[in-house]
Amino acid sequence: MQQIEIEPGTVLDGELIVTDKEGKPDFEAMMRRFQTNLVKDRQQVQYVVFDVIYRNNQNVSRMPLVKRKELLADFLGPDTELLAQIKYVIGYGKELYDAIKQEHLEGIVQKQAQSVYEIGKRSHSWLKVIDYNFAEVMISGYLKNKLGWLLQFDNGVYAGMMELGIPSEAKNVFYSIASQLITREKENVVYIEPIIQCKVKYRNMTSKGLLRLPSFVEFIIQ
Incomplete structure (x- = not known):
């Protein structure tokens, strides 16, 4: 330059x-x-x-x-x-x-x-x-020391980490339910049963198949 x-x-x-x-x-x-x-x-x-x-x-x-x-x-x-x-x-x-x-x-x-x-x-x-893209994913875990939710696709493949756009109300709802779904913990990560589904928006897919900058939109209730 x-x-x-x-x-x-x-x-x-x-x-x-x-x-x-x-x-x-x-x-x-x-x-x-x-x-x-x-x-x-x-x-x-x-x-x-x-x-x-x-x-x-x-x-x-x-x-x-x-x-x-x-x-x-x-x-x-x-x-x-x-x-x-x-x-x-x-x-x-x-x-x-x-x-x-x-x-x-x-x-x-x-x-x-x-x-x-x-x-x-x-x-x-x-x-x-x-020009956001949208996806429906499962939450499979979260970080202990900072905000970060682990996402996975319906086929169980890791989709990325979500840190953006999560309002306080959604955090409260998630953690109250997630505390009952814990399967194991490893260092800074808590893993849960991937049964909580949410809709996210993201910029694009990375070359590794991950969602780039996923941001929370809403929970999906079925």
Whole structure:
């Protein structure tokens, strides 16, 4: 990344990505890229720029988003294998989201065209819309020292660990029932009979067949 030439006094907002053979962002490949010390195993990383905050040592964060996008295009130039500007459209949000779903991409970010860049804050003018997948799974255990529920598919195969989106009421219900279903304990894990079923949403399946970032939706009562 040191090969990227950005003029001094410039602060950008962006993300490092590794793409797959179809040119789509590959989260697992990105993680592997930074976990290996072998040069031959290092895949090409690209910095994708979302926004500009400082230009020529001037704070441009209060400029309207569309103006900042124009500024980016002016000084970044054409995309390269190391540096690219995120593509955007004005309007046609539903059509863009439908296209993203067809390509099995993660989602889109909706931003008000005149919005400013709120440094260090989550802007109410920006909304991330994720194309979630859904699955019905069984809970087969939980962690002792922190929130984490072990999930498995109907065929008994491990599906991943759920740590997100679990409301307090659901926790109370689960632990009151799970305490009566314990089959064994091992170090930090308590295993239970996998009879509690729930619906979860997740980003995608990993290469190992696990749910990526599963989040609780609801219990399934049959």
